[in-house]
Structure formats: C-alpha cells, structure tokens
Amino acid sequence: MAEKDYTSLAQSIYHEVGGKDNIDHIAHCATRLRFNLKDETIVQDEHLKKMKEVLGVAHAGGQFQVIIGPNVQQVFQEVIKIHDQKPMTSEKTDTGQAHSKAGFSLKKILTNMLDGLSGSLTPAIPAITVAAFFKTIAAVFGPSMLNWLSETSDLYVLATFVGDTTFYFFPVLIGYTAAKKFKTSPLLGILLGAIMIHPTFMAMATEGASFSVFGIPAMVENYSSTILPIIISVWVMSYVDRFINKQLSEMVRGFLAPALTIAIMLPIALCVVGPLGAFIGTAVSDGILNMRGLVGFLGVALIGGTFSLLILTGMHIILITALIQVFMENGSESFVAPGLSAASFAILGMALGAALKLRKKEDRSLAWGFFTTMFLSGTSEPALYGIGIRYKRPMIGLIIGGFAGGLYMGILNVGHYTLIPLTNIVSLLSFSGSTTANLVNGIIGCVISVVVAAGLTYFMGFEEEPGLKE
Structure with a gap:
C-alpha cells in the first residue's frame, strides 16, 4: 500500500x-x-x-x-x-x-520554558514506556498482586532493574534530548548527565559529605530520577558551547572546545544550576502533595473535569512535568495522575457516545475511528476537535464524566504506582504495583468516566450535525 x-x-x-x-x-x-x-x-x-x-x-x-x-x-x-x-x-x-x-517579556519567558520542557521530555517517552512495560511485569506477576513470581526469581529481578534503569539514568537520557532541543552537542549532554549521577558524587550525597568544584562550595545532591537540573544545565551549556566554539580557531576547536565547555559547566551545574533545579523540582513535588492535603479528593475530580481543556490549549505539559517529577521522587502519585486518567477515559466515552448517537453513516464511521484511535493509541485530539469542539454539547458530557471518575478515585485515594506515559487502554495498568484494591478501584473510576461521558453525550444529543472532520 x-x-x-x-x-x-x-x-x-x-x-x-x-x-x-x-x-x-x-x-x-x-x-x-x-x-x-x-x-x-x-x-x-x-x-x-x-x-x-x-x-x-x-x-x-x-x-x-x-x-x-x-x-x-x-x-x-x-x-x-x-x-x-x-x-x-x-x-x-x-x-x-x-x-x-x-x-524579553514574561510571555516569552513562559513560552521558552514550556517549549524547552516539551521538547526535552517528549522524545524521552519511548524510554519511559519501556520502563513501564517491565515495571508492570514485576507489579502484576510479583508478590504484590498475582504472586506468580517471587522477589528472588530471575525474571522478577530482571524486570525490576530494567524498569528502574530509565528513571535512575533519567538525567543521562534527558541530557541527550535536551541537547537536541537546545541545539548543542548531544554527547556533551549525555556526559553532563552522567557526571551528575556518577557513583562517587552519589555516594557523597548519601553521606552528606562536603565538596567543592575548583574551590567553589557545591551543594551535593542526588540527581538520579530528576528532570529540571539537567534540563536547565544543558540549556546553559548550549550558550557556553556556542561561545567557546566562536572563540577558538578551527585548528584546536575539535578537541579543545568540548573540554573547555565541560570545565566551565562543572561549577555552573554542580554548584548553581543543579541545586537550583533540584530545589524547584522539590518545591513542585511538595506543592502538589500539599495541594492534595488542602483540597482533598475534590482536587482529583477538578483535574479530571478540566484536564481536557488544558490539552486543547496545549498547556497540559505543565501538569505532565509535575506528575513525572512527583513520581520520580515518591514512586507513586495520587493527585494529578488519577485525574488525568479520568479525563482521558472521559474523552473515550465522549467518542463512544457520539459513535452510538450520530445518524449519518459517514459521521458515525469517523466517530468510531476517533474512539478506536483513543482506545488503542491514546491520541485524544481527533476526538476532542472532531467531536467536542465541532459539536460543542459533547464537551459537557466530557467534563462531567472526567469529574465523576476523578471524584470516585479521589474519595478512595486511588494512585498510580507504575508510570505509563500512555492514555490508551494499557494505561489502566498504571494502577498496578500497589494493592489489588487500588487496581480495581482505578479501573472502576475510569469506567465511570467512560459511562458518564458516553451516556451524557448520547442522551444530550447534538445541536446540529455539520459533519465530522477527519
């Protein structure tokens, strides 16, 4: 074909x-x-x-x-x-x-921040998906659920350390993707990330030892499973690298520029930018955890009802980044993630309701296509724009469905214990890794989102049927 x-x-x-x-x-x-x-x-x-x-x-x-x-x-x-x-x-x-x-302006600063986050994190999704696959094997078949694998079995140990590899070496992976994004050397990005999680440096962080870089005191941090320190460091390095290359002649540029760039970046990354990024990341993580304490289960419901609107604006990368940050630090997340799941399955429900309700054969066929796309690949925009925005009224069912599913999961304190960067049917396994009750209640919450959104979309109908758009 x-x-x-x-x-x-x-x-x-x-x-x-x-x-x-x-x-x-x-x-x-x-x-x-x-x-x-x-x-x-x-x-x-x-x-x-x-x-x-x-x-x-x-x-x-x-x-x-x-x-x-x-x-x-x-x-x-x-x-x-x-x-x-x-x-x-x-x-x-x-x-x-x-x-x-x-x-410079505040708007441009925000633009560059969002663009940098999106451009650095999105290419890393396949690696996160691999980690999720192996972590799910350990979670589902291990002692916490089916108990088909013991903690000492080779397959369980293999699945566990392969699943952990992505998150432990995340600074190295993001060092590469951020370097591609900021148009600097990917190999230097990888090297900078590796330096930040070198065993010697990690051991000093664990022991709380004092350390200095070229005489400059460094705040020794554990940068494994972090995001912001390496992204900010590579962003700064992109300017340092360009400056160094402009100053050197072609005769020495090839071997001297990389060494000088890393030499300059060592105190910047380990003494200033790295600790600053770690502080911001911790503040974001603590802020989300504290927000859950303030607004409780209602916050999960509100995220479930409104997250789809963030997708429409393209601003959802902020919550996605925060979710990954919290998950990296705590190994689970029970505020943003359940709401995101509720919103995603509400989109699936809206597409289902439209597919069952639409009268024209061509429109109905396209709606089923949107449903299938969301079900299998987790791509939400076709349904959001092809049904929600075009017909308007289904957005009501979408919002209420997401709110309802999020409310159920929020009340029962359902959490994600496996980070799966997908919003399709496989994402239900995000609720695995803890208790069986958490998995069951997570699935029930998502089903509630589907049923409520599909039901309201179907029974409220459409003001008009102008025809769907592929």
Whole structure:
C-alpha cells in the first residue's frame, strides 16, 4: 500500500502561517505542529480549520499550534523540507536566539520554558514506556498482586532493574534530548548527565559529605530520577558551547572546545544550576502533595473535569512535568495522575457516545475511528476537535464524566504506582504495583468516566450535525 503524500498539506499549512519570513522555529509533539512565529496575527486560522487533515488550531504559550493527529511526524518532515532546514539543527530556527533579538517579556519567558520542557521530555517517552512495560511485569506477576513470581526469581529481578534503569539514568537520557532541543552537542549532554549521577558524587550525597568544584562550595545532591537540573544545565551549556566554539580557531576547536565547555559547566551545574533545579523540582513535588492535603479528593475530580481543556490549549505539559517529577521522587502519585486518567477515559466515552448517537453513516464511521484511535493509541485530539469542539454539547458530557471518575478515585485515594506515559487502554495498568484494591478501584473510576461521558453525550444529543472532520 502506497504511503500517503503530505506535501500538499504541508505547503498549505506553511503558507497560511506566514511562510519563511514569519517563522522563527518549528517543532512538533505527539499530535501537533508547533510554530514560534514573529507575528501570530497574520495567521489564517479559518483557512487552516477548513483543511480536511487539520483537526484544529490553538494559540497557546506564545506558540501557534496546528493539530494534525497521529500523522504529525510525516507532515512535520514535509514542512521542514519546505522551510529548507534540518530538524532541530539549523541555527536559523534557534528559538532562544530569535527571542533574544526581539527582547524579553514574561510571555516569552513562559513560552521558552514550556517549549524547552516539551521538547526535552517528549522524545524521552519511548524510554519511559519501556520502563513501564517491565515495571508492570514485576507489579502484576510479583508478590504484590498475582504472586506468580517471587522477589528472588530471575525474571522478577530482571524486570525490576530494567524498569528502574530509565528513571535512575533519567538525567543521562534527558541530557541527550535536551541537547537536541537546545541545539548543542548531544554527547556533551549525555556526559553532563552522567557526571551528575556518577557513583562517587552519589555516594557523597548519601553521606552528606562536603565538596567543592575548583574551590567553589557545591551543594551535593542526588540527581538520579530528576528532570529540571539537567534540563536547565544543558540549556546553559548550549550558550557556553556556542561561545567557546566562536572563540577558538578551527585548528584546536575539535578537541579543545568540548573540554573547555565541560570545565566551565562543572561549577555552573554542580554548584548553581543543579541545586537550583533540584530545589524547584522539590518545591513542585511538595506543592502538589500539599495541594492534595488542602483540597482533598475534590482536587482529583477538578483535574479530571478540566484536564481536557488544558490539552486543547496545549498547556497540559505543565501538569505532565509535575506528575513525572512527583513520581520520580515518591514512586507513586495520587493527585494529578488519577485525574488525568479520568479525563482521558472521559474523552473515550465522549467518542463512544457520539459513535452510538450520530445518524449519518459517514459521521458515525469517523466517530468510531476517533474512539478506536483513543482506545488503542491514546491520541485524544481527533476526538476532542472532531467531536467536542465541532459539536460543542459533547464537551459537557466530557467534563462531567472526567469529574465523576476523578471524584470516585479521589474519595478512595486511588494512585498510580507504575508510570505509563500512555492514555490508551494499557494505561489502566498504571494502577498496578500497589494493592489489588487500588487496581480495581482505578479501573472502576475510569469506567465511570467512560459511562458518564458516553451516556451524557448520547442522551444530550447534538445541536446540529455539520459533519465530522477527519
């Protein structure tokens, strides 16, 4: 079967966002093209919305986002070809440089932060998925649930340490992805991450030993399973690396630039940026835990009801980052994660209700396609834009369904004990790893979200049926 050609779609999108003269930076996540534009007011939103393959558009966090769905990677590659640049390597599309020329503002700072987090974390999702797979084997078949594997069995031990590897060496993995994002040397990013979790440094952190870098006192921290210290460090290193390379002649640049870059980064990363990132990460983690104590189960319900709205704006990366941070530090999470699950299954329920209710055969077929996409791959935008935004009224069922499922899980203090970066049916295994009751109640909560959202979508019907959009 011939592969679909996305050239025409890419050309149309490129034209409607203003072309080369208006584009500072192009990136993509799982479902969206993300443009940093010089002037968002010239974008032809309505023209883009009318394109069959475009599910919707959003202006969020200083970015213009075009929602494509699962085929975004193919469209992105075609857009990159048109823009005559290589993905994530061209100096012309350096977001930091472009913004620095235009001056600073709170909005631009927030834009760069969100862009940096998204660009650094999203490529690491496959590694997290691998960890989740093996952690799930240990959780489900180990002593805590089915008890088919003993803690001393080779398979249990293998699944456990393979599952832990991603999280323990997360600074190394993120060192690579952050370096790609900030357009500096990926190998130096890996090396910097490895330095921060070297056994000698980790041992000093465990013992509380004092240490200095070139005479500068360092706050010795355990950076394993952290996110922000390495992301911020690599961001700083990207500027140091560029500066060093500009100062050296070609004769010595190849062997001297990397050494000087790391030498300069050692006191910056270990004495300043690393401890600062660890402090921020701990503050975020503690803040979420304290928030759970303040608002209780109602907070889980509110996240369940509103998380889909964050997806529409593209701002959900903030909660995702916070969730990963808390999970890394505590090994479980029972505030954001259950609400996220409730919201995701409410989207599934909304698609199911629409598929059962819609009268036109073509529309019904597309709704079933949205349902299947969400069920199998966890891609939510097709249903959100193709049903929720287009028909409006199903959004009510979606919000109430997410709230209901989140309320149930919040009351019973259901938590995620396995970090699975998916929102499809496999994500139900996130509730494994603790008690069987936690798994059962987590599944029940998600089923409640599906049933309530599907029921309300079905019985409330639609104000009109203009036809769904692929």
